[in-house]
Amino acid sequence: MYIIQGGETLSGEIRVQGSKNSSLPILAATILNGSKNTICDVPKIKDIEVMNQILLHLGADIVEKDNVIEINTENVNKFDVPEQLMRRMRSSIVLMGALLGRFGKAKVSYPGGCEIGPRPIDLHLKGLSLMGVNFTEGHGFLYAKASELKGAEIHLDFPSVGATENLMLAGVLAKGTTIIRNVAKEPEIVDLQNFLNRMGANVKGAGTDTIKIEGCRIQDLKQVNNYTIIPDRIAAGTYLVAAAITRGQIKLTNVIVEHLEPILAKLRETGCVIVNNKAEIELYVDKPLVSLDSLRTLPYPGFPTDMQAPMMALLATVEGTSILTETIFENRFKHAQELRRMGANITINGNTAIIKGVKQLSGAIVEAKDLRAGAALILAALAAKGETIVEGAAYVERGYENIEGNLAALGAKIIKKHKI
Numbered sequence: 482m483y484i485i486q487g488g489e490t491l492s493g494e495i496r497v498q499g500s501k502n503s504s505l506p507i508l509a510a511t512i513l514n515g516s517k518n519t520i521c522d523v524p525k526i527k528d529i530e531v532m533n534q535i536l537l538h539l540g541a542d543i544v545e546k547d548n549v550i551e552i553n554t555e556n557v558n559k560f561d562v563p564e565q566l567m568r569r570m571r572s573s574i575v576l577m578g579a580l581l582g583r584f585g586k587a588k589v590s591y592p593g594g595c596e597i598g599p600r601p602i603d604l605h606l607k608g609l610s611l612m613g614v615n616f617t618e619g620h621g622f623l624y625a626k627a628s629e630l631k632g633a634e635i636h637l638d639f640p641s642v643g644a645t646e647n648l649m650l651a652g653v654l655a656k657g658t659t660i661i662r663n664v665a666k667e668p669e670i671v672d673l674q675n676f677l678n679r680m681g682a683n684v685k686g687a688g689t690d691t692i693k694i695e696g697c698r699i700q701d702l703k704q705v706n707n708y709t710i711i712p713d714r715i716a717a718g719t720y721l722v723a724a725a726i727t728r729g730q731i732k733l734t735n736v737i738v739e740h741l742e743p744i745l746a747k748l749r750e751t752g753c754v755i756v757n758n759k760a761e762i763e764l765y766v767d768k769p770l771v772s773l774d775s776l777r778t779l780p781y782p783g784f785p786t787d788m789q790a791p792m793m794a795l796l797a798t799v800e801g802t803s804i805l806t807e808t809i810f811e812n813r814f815k816h817a818q819e820l821r822r823m824g825a826n827i828t829i830n831g832n833t834a835i836i837k838g839v840k841q842l843s844g845a846i847v848e849a850k851d852l853r854a855g856a857a858l859i860l861a862a863l864a865a866k867g868e869t870i871v872e873g874a875a876y877v878e879r880g881y882e883n884i885e886g887n888l889a890a891l892g893a894k895i896i897k898k899h900k901i
Contacts, residue, residue: 632657
């Protein structure tokens with residue numbers, strides 16, 4: 482749990498961690514080359530721990546030092562992902578594409594992670610089927626097998642990040658050309674493409690609607706030395722909101738401003754002052770913030786669904802009425818009920834939240850039900866009067882490296898305690 486004494490105005494500088502959502506598929510991608518790879522700026526978070534445990538189970542050798550992971554997948558000889566680990570992290574499904582590429586088979590259970598609504602993997606299965614993969618189910622497991630992975634033309638019904646990543650990984654060692662249309666355009670997809678190409682793959686088009694992969698042989702792939710993960714745009718956005726909600730100021734280093742533009746645009750709309758250059762951003766508040774007529778979550782380059790909960794916390798403290806619409810996940814308003822315990826005035830109508838700002842939130846005992854909800858409750862607690870206890874720290878630890886230490890360095894009164 483996190484224990485927070487609210488009311489401190491935050492001020493200072495933070496270096497943003499490497500991206501969680503880039504690190505996970507890139508770690509999965511190391512299976513493809515069966516070589517030694519060195520990956521830098523990997524965040525020290527629970528999801529990375531789980532991914533490393535899965536890779537160790539599969540036969541990889543891993544050495545971690547600070548934020549650098551050296552992983553050798555030469556001796557990977559298994560193709561089953563343990564159910565208890567799969568259930569802890571949804572992103573583990575991307576291992577399927579890499580295992581199919583290397584071995585032509587994979588055994589997985591249906592993935593777990595945060596309960597933020599249905600995230601079916603049918604798009605993954607449909608695309609992989611077109612590449613020659615046959616699926617059978619039994620005893621809660623999904624068995625995938627391909628006598629030969631072959632290139633295919635695939636059109637995704639929705640630009641799913643996970644499906645895009647899985648199909649990219651499968652396409653690297655498939656025979657022939659794979660073309661995937663209506664793909665996700667997130668920066669993390671571009672990062673995965675860059676890593677695969679450093680390995681010797683031939684992937685083009687990440688960041689656009691269509692990705693094209695010319696399949697190659699495993700002997701064409703080489704080891705990757707010192708690949709640096711992009712900065713985490715959601716962690717960066719969370720810290721920007723921490724400064725905004727306490728009406729303080731912050732300087733972020735290790736950021737890619739372009740990746741943050743959808744978030745920066747909405748923060749500017751509330752009245753935050755933002756100054757940026759290529760690798761740094763400063764935000765400060767010098768006047769009362771205002772509500773937002775409309776905030777809709779959308780696939781990139783729209784406003785990220787992962788920033789919806791932190792923004793809801795901020796808007797709960799801003800005078801006027803804000804309208805927030807969640808278009809990606811249908812069950813992603815669990816934090817609204819917890820924010821109401823703190824005095825927030827939020828009405829949920831289907832996938833829309835109507836937020837009427839209040840003068841002051843007040844401390845309470847609240848519980849995080851998912852990763853970004855946990856971040857939102859911590860942010861609300863920073864601005865609240867009195868003490869807030871946020872339970873469910875394990876969710877927050879899945880995606881934020883040392884969030885309590887970073888916030889304390891900005892002047893927050895926050896400690897983390899493990900329940901006895």
